[in-house]
Amino acid sequence: MGVYKEGKNWKVQVYYKDWQGNRKRKQKRGFRTKGEAKEWERDFLQQQSQGVDIIQHFITNF
Secondary structure, three states, X not given: OEEEEXXXXXXXXXXXXXXXXXXXXXXXXXXXXXXXXXXXXXHHHHHHHHHHHHHHHHHHHO
């Protein structure tokens, strides 16, 4: 995971596990500030963790 400078803009690269446990990589470019990039990274990881919890709930309860 990380936030990187690319020319005048910032890029985010995040590794996460999908619902099947496979490792995935997500990149997003074009942020004007490092703060914007970090905010997107934080939001993305939070959404991923909530999505996995919901799927895990259905797997264990059904």
